[in-house]
Amino acid sequence: MRVGLLLLSLLLAAGCGEARSSAVPSPSSKSHHAFRAGAQFDAQVFGNRLAGRQRGWPGPRMPVAPPPRKIDCKQLKCVALTFDDGPGDRTDAVLDTLAAHRARATFFMLGQMVTDETRGFVRRMVSEGHELGNHSWDHPSLVGLSPEALRRELQRTQDVVQQVAGVRMRLMRPPYGSTDKRVEDATREEGLAQILWDLDTLDWRDRNAALVAKRSGEAKPGDIVLMHDIHPTTVEALPRLLDELDRKHFTYVTVSELIGSPTPGKAYHKE
Structure with a gap:
C-alpha cells in the first residue's frame, strides 16, 4: 500500500x-x-x-550515441563505408550485418525516406555509433535549383532527422556528386561539409552482389566507399565484402573519424 x-x-x-x-x-x-x-x-x-x-516529455526519448572513439587512421587501415538514399525497408538488415562485424558506417539519408516505418532504423544508427549525413530531401541535382529550393532541400532533411533522432547532421553528400560554388555556399551556411567518395561500387548500376563485393574488396586505406542500402544486391553483398575487408585487417570508421573535424562547405574526397 x-x-x-x-x-x-x-x-x-x-x-x-x-x-x-x-x-x-x-x-x-x-x-x-x-x-x-x-x-x-x-x-x-x-x-x-x-x-x-x-528529458523534455512529451515525445520519445532520443537515442544515446556511444562515446567517441580514439582512432588513429595514420596507424590503422581505416575505411569509411557509406550508404546513400535510405533509410529503406532493408536498412535493418544492413545494420544487423554491420553489428555482426562491429563495423561503423555513415548513412547519407533522403529526408523523404524518414517515415514512420523507417524512423526506428535512424534511431538505431545513432545508438550503434553510425554517423548520419544529409543527402537532400528527394535527390535532385542541387546545382540546378534556385537558392531557395536548395536551402529547402537541406533544411527539411536536417529538421526531420533532428526531430526523429535528436541529431543535427554535420555532413552531406550532394546527389550525383554534383556541386558548385552555390552548393558550397549553401552547405557552409547550413554547417555541412560535402562528402564525396574514393571508390564507387556502382551498385546502383550493376545489381550483382558478387561484383559489388569484389569492387568493395579493392578498397585502400583511407578510402570512402560509396554504396546504397536500398538495393537488395548490396545487402546481399555486404557480408562478403566485410569478410574480405576483415581478412585484410581493415578498421571500419565513420567519415568524421576518417577525416577529422569536417569544415562546413568544404568538399572531401573524390574518386
Whole structure:
C-alpha cells in the first residue's frame, strides 16, 4: 500500500496525473503503451513516462550515441563505408550485418525516406555509433535549383532527422556528386561539409552482389566507399565484402573519424 501511495505521489509531482493517451515507444518494439485514468497501473510504463518528462516529455526519448572513439587512421587501415538514399525497408538488415562485424558506417539519408516505418532504423544508427549525413530531401541535382529550393532541400532533411533522432547532421553528400560554388555556399551556411567518395561500387548500376563485393574488396586505406542500402544486391553483398575487408585487417570508421573535424562547405574526397 505504501509503495502504491509513493508511486501515485511521484506521478502527481511529475505532472502526469491528468489522463493522457500519448505513448512512449519502446526502442526495441513497435508496440506502444499508454497510462490512462482508470487503467491498471503499470510501474514500468510510469517509469518510462517519468524518464521522458526529465528529458523534455512529451515525445520519445532520443537515442544515446556511444562515446567517441580514439582512432588513429595514420596507424590503422581505416575505411569509411557509406550508404546513400535510405533509410529503406532493408536498412535493418544492413545494420544487423554491420553489428555482426562491429563495423561503423555513415548513412547519407533522403529526408523523404524518414517515415514512420523507417524512423526506428535512424534511431538505431545513432545508438550503434553510425554517423548520419544529409543527402537532400528527394535527390535532385542541387546545382540546378534556385537558392531557395536548395536551402529547402537541406533544411527539411536536417529538421526531420533532428526531430526523429535528436541529431543535427554535420555532413552531406550532394546527389550525383554534383556541386558548385552555390552548393558550397549553401552547405557552409547550413554547417555541412560535402562528402564525396574514393571508390564507387556502382551498385546502383550493376545489381550483382558478387561484383559489388569484389569492387568493395579493392578498397585502400583511407578510402570512402560509396554504396546504397536500398538495393537488395548490396545487402546481399555486404557480408562478403566485410569478410574480405576483415581478412585484410581493415578498421571500419565513420567519415568524421576518417577525416577529422569536417569544415562546413568544404568538399572531401573524390574518386
